[in-house]
Amino acid sequence: MNKALELRDIHKVFNKGTVNEKVALNGLSLELEPGDFVTIIGGNGAGKSTMLNAVAGVWPVDSGQIIVNGEDITMLPEHKRATYLGRVFQDPMTGTAATMDIEENMALAYRRGRKRTLKRGLTNEERDLFREKLATLDLGLEDRMTTKVGLLSGGQRQAVTLLMASLKKPELLLLDEHTAALDPKTAAKVLEISDQIINEYHLTAMMVTHNMKDAIVHGNRLIMMNEGRIIYDVRGEEKKNLHVKDLLAKFEEISGSEFANDRMMLS
């Protein structure tokens, strides 16, 4: 059986050759089994979001291979990779088109990976389907299908974006700190919906988060990143038994040793 995702020795440097040069991904390798729900933690600039953007094809990587379910997508442009990917972003504004109706947004997502023609952009059968799906969110949005998405709250927009990402079952669901911009209560609700959707459609998912507790509670696997590569990878029972203080200790252990290295270089 194919791996859901294989990242092989990915390198990416931003602003190469300038004073702002930043090594973002430094020999990143990762394999995801189908059905894996992996949470990703790490400090600022560790490369968490950069990894998701590399998979999504926001820019080309410098070297390495990205393989989704056996298909090498390293050279595909962003819009072609969309066939394989569902994405939810940190900023609730990013995932939806604000000036279009809820149902129109969903219709756009429903055509992900399909050639767009001069057929109707939204049919009545689709409306029924979308109404059904929206009802599962339990937010009352099924009665507001012709509301402009721009009028929804951040949490509602993220919920709709999640639903859109799963309308056409993606090979991989990318959640890039998708609850970071929400208040705690709404964030909890959106996380609950994420779990629900991932379980219901048996999705393989990657979730970047700053919240270590969320990273432990959700998913079957946890990875920690530092300086553009993975430094810690736990799964199953071992992950379930983790505590925030274990992760913090791990975190300090790594940054501490770096600190020592810096000191050595200075002396």
Next chain:
Amino acid sequence: MVQYFSSLDPITLLKSFPGSIAQGMVWCVLALGVYITFRILDFADLTVDGSIAFGGAVCVMLIRAGISPIVATIVSFFAGMVAGIITGLLTTLLGIPGILASILTQISLYSINLHIMGQSNMPVSVDKYPLLVSLRYVTDSTQSAVLFFVGMIIFIFLLIGVLYNFFGTEVGASIRATGCNPNMARAQGINTNYIKVLTLGIANGLVGLSGALCGQFSGAADVNMGRGAIVIGLAAVIIGEVIFGKFASKRKAAFAWTMGAVVCGSIIYYMVYQFVLWLKFPSDDMKILTAAVVAAFLAIPYLKEKSSVKKGAAKHE
């Protein structure tokens, strides 16, 4: 003062209105093109100034060569489309910033239009050719005027109908999504570069068509006929939105009503234009007046928002 007012003759103004309404109807096709790029695609496309003259030049030369005016007008649509596609390719394939790409196409079209016509101005007489539209139809007799207006109204309704349905298709929805949020569009698998090129093509096709009608209407194509066309198009869009925007957005099929509003905006623009000329405002200053009106109306929503932010901040203190 008294002398000034007594020199104004309301009858002259009334008599000139059919002509300005007709001109507004001819230019509304351009305004719809500008609406598509500026409002839907969110792209400030200055190709317009070149592509309207391009459409005019192509149409007039074809008619003079004995081609039927209908065919010539349709060819002008495709000519404009090519101009728009070139702007699109300059910005997507070659990475030239949008506004600059459109200026490059516009300035190239100036030379191309001179080559097409061989001179800066080329007449096409309504006496010699069976033109589709002409100011003469409006002024000649009541019968020909009625025929002209009925024809134009049917044409505009058809055009709005076609555009309304097009923007309801899968491709049309992709255009709206690309204009609203290109990141989201790409995440949904939409090739935003292709959409940009396509939309610029369609919008400039309309502008070329408008140029063909303009050339026939005024009886000549001129290499300078497009100077400031984008500003006139924007003025029409903004006037339409300001006067009818709220009304249109509350309707069912709001998008069709909004396009109707743009058409009305174009007609109102030319009626106001006529009115200001009638007030003996120097015609040389009309462009700066138009620019001032557009600048003011574009600034109003921004300033409103800014002042409401300030008020909000004051409340918090």
